[in-house]
Amino acid sequence: MTVNNTEPVIKATHLTKEFVVNKKSKGIRGAIINLFVTDKTIKKAVDDISFEVNKGEIIGFIGPNGAGKSTTIKMMCGILNPTSGEVLIKGLSPQKQRQEIVKDLGVVFGQRSQLYWDLRLGESFELLRRIYQVDVRKYDDNMEELDRILNINEIINTPVRQLSLGQRMRGDLAAAMLHSPSVLFLDEPTIGLDVEVKYAIRKFIKEINK
Ligand SMILES: Nc1ncnc2c1ncn2[C@@H]1O[C@H](COP(=O)(O)OP(=O)(O)O)[C@@H](O)[C@H]1O
Ligand SMILES: [Mg+2]
Structure with a gap:
């Protein structure tokens, strides 16, 4: 490992992702209601996570289904935009500098x-x-x-x-x-x-x- 390589390869700061989802009413009556009114709720998939990964490190995420692991990966590779916070890969944003980092x-x-x-x-x-x-x-x-x-x-x-x-x-x-x-x-x-x-x-x- 070289000494001047102190900059982390991945740096996530306060990474948060919320999805807007339609709240579904139950049953046939509900299905009809859903045609006319969509009641939206916010689902927090990733809630304010910060971490750093350095060169040569192998990091694993563990958590139950729906914990937000895939969503975090999608934000790190630029498929999804974070609602707030940011991730930098080698100092570049996978959202804003996609061409360079991909x-x-x-x-x-x-x-x-x-x-x-x-x-x-x-x-x-x-x-x-x-x-x-x-x-x-x-x-x-x-x-x-x-x-x-x-x-x-x-x-x-x-x-x-x-x-x-x-x-x-x-x-x-x-x-x-x-x-x-x-x-x-x-x-x-x-x-x-x-x-x-x-x-x-x-x-x-x-x-x-x-
Ligand atoms: N595109 C989406 N729209 C709405 N909700 C989503 C979407 N993608 C994921 N979610 C929700 O976000 C949460 C985290 O999902 P995910 O990151 O796939 O979890 P994991 O990979 O840890 O199982 C889940 O509750 C999931 O239903
Ligand atoms: Mg997953």
Whole structure:
């Protein structure tokens, strides 16, 4: 660790997110009422959190369903705007300076996939490579490394729709890393996976952090 790297990589200050939701009346009568009047309430999903993450740190959020973990990740990668407070990644706002920071972020939502359902895994990667404008040499180096950790080559020619959940997750992790971002967000990356794949993913997180 270098001494001049005192600036945290992620700095969240008083991060808060409120959603405006329609209050639903119950029953058939309620359904009809809802057509005409919408009673709005405010739902506080993230309530004033502040934290810092330094270079090389691996941080996990734990909390029950609905605690606000995914919402926090979405604010950190710029998908959602905070209601108040702010987050800075390497001093840049993922909301205001999206263009500059996006190349340095990787994100995996376990419940979703950024792979293209109709393409082979390798074709999906090639598309992402072009989107992120990663040059071929760098991409090949990254892929070699990712294959070593995630055994990507054995599934590279398989259409994404035919991948098992665990294989798909390995593909998604590789996809999130192919432009070698310095920050990686993982939201439930091991959901529904068997212990063996869970272990492989933990190993991946440790290895990729080196
Ligand atoms: N787009 C949205 N609109 C309204 N409410 C939302 C939205 N997204 C999340 N929420 C609510 O915010 C709370 C936190 O959700 P979430 O961040 O997904 O929790 P977690 O990931 O910890 O399970 C939940 O009560 C959820 O219903
Ligand atoms: Mg969640």
